Amino acid sequence: MIALLARDLRLAIRAGGGFGLGLAFFLILAVLVPLGVGPDPQVLARIAPGVLWVGALLACLLSLDRIFALDWEDGSLDLLATAPIPMEGVVAIKAAAHWITTGLPLTLAAPVLGVLLNLAPAAQGWLVLSLLLGTPALSVIGTFGAALTVGLRRGGLLLSLLVLPLYVPTLIYGASVVTRGAEGLSTATPLALLAGITLGAAALLPFASAAAIRINLR
Template identity: 80%
Template structure:
């Protein structure tokens, strides 16, 4: 499993779909928002949590089609499916590699980019916590979507259409945690719901992704 994780992380970086692309897109979104809404500090402070969360979500979406595509093209996915490793474990490793190369860098970069949007001081810690808790769910859900569309030509658009509705609850509660934290309000309820979504996806979706992959590889 460790060897598979290391291989996937190296492939993600070499193929151009790793942390570099996600961070660049995240930076572009954050930099362009003040030009679109104006330089008002009060307005930027109010919308900063939602913009940062939306940028992180879209950045995670960019590299989803590469999770299984490269392995499918060179035949590695067929070999993995016939290996002694359980398919659920393989899917989980793929999701973890995606989070380490895409989600984790976004979590670490979010406080720096929050300065550009004039995020209130108390909101930085809650923003990092919400992203650290919510981005694993984005990777796991995205892995499920990638499993559904593996082998399809030009499946990137279909993947986006399938995954975006599933991302909405994570986006709502993640942004709400950051917003309430920035305003000094209670965050227990949205934080618990966000944690529940992440735990539920990690517990259930690898089995669904494995089942879908087995069907697609027949």
């Protein structure tokens, strides 16, 4: 499983799997929003939590269709389905590789981009914490969507339509953590809900993803 994770990380970096694409999109969004809404610091501070979370969500979405695409194209997915490793474990490794190459860099870059959007200093730590808790859920849910659409021609649009509604609770609670942290309010409830979504997705969706892949391989 470690070898599979290392392979997926190499593919993500070498084959355009989203390692730099997501960061570039996140940076462009953070630069364009002040140009679009104006330089008013109060306006930027008010919308910064939502903008940063929407940017992280969309940046994760960019590379979802490549999670299984390369393995499908070269036949590796058929070999993985018959390997001693359970397909559920393969799916979990794929989701972990996606998070390491997409979600983790976005989390580390978010405080810097928060400065561009005049995010309150008190909310910087909450932004990082919320992304650390929430972005794994985005990767796991996205892996489920990629499993449903693997092998479909032009499945990227369908994947977005399937995944985006499932992302909404994570987006709401993630932005709520940052907003409440900036206002000095308690963040315990949205943090607990965000962690619950991530843990629930990590516990259940690998099985659903594995079942979807087995059906698509028949």
